[in-house]
Amino acid sequence: MAMLFLAFLLNGGAVSGDRMRANHYSERMNDPEGENRSVRHKWTLILFAAGILCVSPSIIIFFFK
Numbered sequence: 001m002a003m004l005f006l007a008f009l010l011n012g013g014a015v016s017g018d019r020m021r022a023n024h025y026s027e028r029m030n031d032p033e034g035e036n037r038s039v040r041h042k043w044t045l046i047l048f049a050a051g052i053l054c055v056s057p058s059i060i061i062f063f064f065k
Helices: 002-011 017-030 035-064
Strands: none
Touching: 002 035
């Protein structure tokens, strides 16, 4: 569950829309190649996949027990 929460935070899902928009444009100005963003998105995908793999046995056990 912690991995899903980390993926949620890295993705920017825990902030409001105006803050996300401001971060998007200021980040783009400071990093025009988008290297930091691509690294962050890669780690978001990795943590999300790991979190789903950890949570899925719990869901299966809950529904089929």
